[in-house]
Amino acid sequence: MPASKTERLVNLVICLLASRTFVTKERLRTTLEPYRNCPTDEAFERMFERDKEELRELGIPLEVGTVSALFEDEVGYRIAPGEYALPELHLEPDEAAAIGIAARFWQQATLAQAASSALLKLKAAGLDVGEAAPAGIEPRVRAEAPAFEPLLEAVYDRQVVRFSYRRSDGEVRAREVEPWTIDSWRGRWYLAGYDLGRDDARVFRLDRITSPVLLTGRAPQHKVPDRLDVRAQVDAFAVRSSGDLGPATLRVREGTCFPLRRGAGSVVEGEDGWDTIVITAYADTAGWLAEYGPDVVVLDPPSLRAAVIARLRAIARPEATSAGAAVAGPIPPARHAGPAERRKPLEVAS
Amino acid sequence: MSTAVSQVERLLNLVPYLLSHPGSTVEQVAQEFGVNAKQVAKDLNVLWFCGLPGGFADDLMEAHVEEGGAIHLENAAEPIVRPLRLSTREAVALLVALRALAQVPGIADRDALDRALAKLESATGEAARVAERLSVAFEARDVVFEAAQRALAEKRLVHLRYYVPSRDEVTERDVDPMRVALLAGRAYLEGWCRASGAVRVFRLDRIVGIEVLDQPAQPPADAKGLDLTEEAPASALRVGQDAPLVTLELAAEARWVPEYYPCESVAEDPGVDGFLRVTLRAADQDRIRRLVLRLGGAARVLGPQEFADKVRDTAALALAAYGADAPA
Structure with a gap:
């Protein structure tokens, strides 16, 4: 009989909100009809315990306290109106529009659902947050990795998680992590935390x-850093392996290599259909330059020139029978502000 | 959450909603609360049995439905005339979104976003701190983003110089802006080209x-926006199903490729441990050719032969420019 149960719970909420003092169980039993109709004390106890549990599930803050100073063992219940209700809130039209846009932000199911129920509460409070500005921007954020939902739970509750993780080189290993934050950057999701196996952040x-995320229920032992900048941390992984190698001088064919020109310190236009530009080289610049094929020629430094030649040669004369044989060592991550497809993903969690 | 518990939650929000939206119809309420009209009728019936403790008829609420469906709530129980506080999840969903938007370089109305954020933070208390554990950042160049939003707001045509990486070419075009979207970490302008x-x-x-x-700006009335629920807008990756498949063998250091380039298939290489074998479909083979050049020896084209030859020729041509340093 869900209707009568709903009725009982709503009346219980009203009763506990209406009272300034703690209400004893006995008083509740005489006040609320469904409790009064319980045939036995045990039946009432069971019903009341379940009801309390369900109010807590709704996030309704049920306070327990002693009813009077004289009888310390007499316990009662109440709901503090200030804790229960959404505080008074006034929004300017542009603020309401901003919240309207924010509510459409998530494509991920549980967050989208949470955003619309939040919006409903604001509307119920009389705030006009329904419509977003017609010429507004449209954010659409997805979080499809199956790990997202359980990790979010673990990050909220601060509990240790366990999962299998595949490094970029293909190695798969079990990890046990104290989760700190979940961040999306450049469209990818990252978990920052303390890796208990590696004993480091x-x-x-x-x-x-690669596996389902297991919530262990264990509380973290390590202190969460006061300030966490995952973006800086991810960047640090990238920068560590690819420092600034100084200037490089290139000849680039007229009307080509736009991204190189955009980042160039100087561009000298030539008469012969080729321009000379100077860029800052990083460890991964050779790969980036090879992409432009015959439209770019490295003049200096010799090491970069040799690296580009080695790459091109590996493709032009593939003596090797399989990939990887011709180039020694990994390609370090890119640091260019070019289109992301040509960025090598950042080496994280190695 | 059980049916009864979610009904309790709905009723606790319905009472303040009906008070702040007097005369709302059953249909409107159904839509707003995401339930059907029948359920709204049931919910309203429950309200007749709820009210202040006392056991007198005039303690109970009265939810009248007029002809035409307009709802009038009378004798609302004072303790529940305000909606419930936002749950942690609800607060996180809105606060993280507002913070993410307020941080986009060059976003219009940043001031409104900041003010809305501050008000919600103070209304949600502890949950606002939990919300800091989740964040989303978008990359955008403020000058371009500002101009795109302004053109959209003022409904004006824009002239774009747009770089097409697969052709390594800057194109010029006039575009009637239709929408500015933030997707998968980046900003996009959608419009009639x-x-x-x-x-x-x-x-x-x-x-x-x-x-x-x-x-x-005068986009044709029937110009339809693209489905932005896709991870990347369709036209950015428009790939015909008849485009030829290219098969690549990737060394361990190039295993990142399928994470950045949409692949038709990805499998461990049958020959070499730790290597991958992937197939990509690209109407625009230049894009894959550039990828293979970039990877140097870390990728090998397994087929089609014609494509493999083209990549090899490009590399040979590039080598020729190095003359004596790079004897063929």
């Missing part, structure tokens, strides 16, 4: 988690 | 120059 990409 | 006579999506980080013209 680590950043993990959610799309490289 | 007059040169191609079609709706196109432009990545803001590839816009080399943007000029907001005095001419009004």
Whole structure:
């Protein structure tokens, strides 16, 4: 009989909100009809325990306290109106529009659902947050990795998680992590936390988690850093392996290599259909330059020139029977502000 | 959550909603609360049995439905005339979104976003701190983003200089802006491209120059926006199903490729441990050719032969420019 149960719970909420003092169980039993109709004390106890549990499930803050100073063992219940209700809130039209846009932000199911129920509460409070500005921007954020939902739970509750993680080199290993934050950057999701196996802080990409995420129920032992900047941390992984190698001089064909020109310190236009530009080289610049094929020629430094030649040669004369044989060592991560497809993903959680 | 518990939650929000929206119809309420009209009728019936403790008839609420469906709530129980506080999840969903938007470089109405954020933070208390554990950041160049939003708001035509990486070419075009979207970490401008006579999506980080013209924007009335629920806008990755498949063998250090390039298939290489074998479908083979050049020896084209030859020829041509340093 859900209707009568709903009725009982709503009346219980009203009763506990209406009272300034703690209400004893006995008083509740005489006040609320469904409790009064319980055939036995045990039946009432069971019903009341379940009801309390369900109010807590709704996030309704049920306070327990002693009814009077004289009888310390007499316990009662109440709901503090200030804790229960949404505080008074006034929004300017542009603030309401901003919240309207924010409510459409998530594509991820549980957050989208949470956003619309939040919006409903604001509307119920009489705030006009329904319509977003017609010429507004449209954010659409997805979080599809199966790991997202359980990790979010773990991050809220601060409990240790366990999962299998595949590194960029293909190695898969079990990890046990105290989760700190979940961050999306450049469209990818990262978990930052304390890796108990490595005994150090680590950043993990959610799309490289290969197993279901297990919430252990254990509380973290390590202190969460006061300030966490995952973006800086992810960047640090990238920068560590690819420092600034100084200037490089290139010849680029007229009308080509736009991204190189955009980042160039100087561009000298030539007469022969080729321009000379100077860029800052990083460890991964050779790969980036090879992409432009015959439209770019490295003049200086010799090491970069040799690296580009080695790459091109590996493709032009593939003596090797399989990939990887011709180039020694990994390609370090990119640091260019070019289109992301040509960025190598950042080496995280190694 | 059990049916009864979610009904309790709905009723606790319904009472303040009906008070702040007097005369709302059953249909409107059904839509707003995401339930059907029958359920709204049931909910209203429950309200007749709820009210202040006392056991007198005039303690109970009265939810009348007029002909035409307008609802009038009388004798609302004073303790529940305010809606419930936002739950942690609800607060997180809105606060993280507002923070993310307020941080986009060059976003219009940042001031409104900041003010809304501050008000919600103070209304949600502890949950506002939990919300700091989740964050989303978008990349955008403020100058371009600002101009795109302004053109959209003022309904003006824009002239774009747009870089097409697969052709390594900067193109020029006039676009009637239709929408600015933030997707998968990036900002996009969607609009009617007059040169191609079609709706196109432009990545803001590839816009080399943007000029907001005095001419009004006039996208055709029937121009339809693209489905932005896709991870990347369709036209950015428009790939015909008849485009040829290219098969690549990737060494361990190139295993990242399928995470950045949409692949038709990805499998462990049957020959070499730790290697991957992937197939990509690209109408625009230049894009894959550039990828293979970039990877140097870390990728090998397994087929089609014609494509493999083209990549090899490009590399040979590039080598020729190095003369004596790179004997063929």
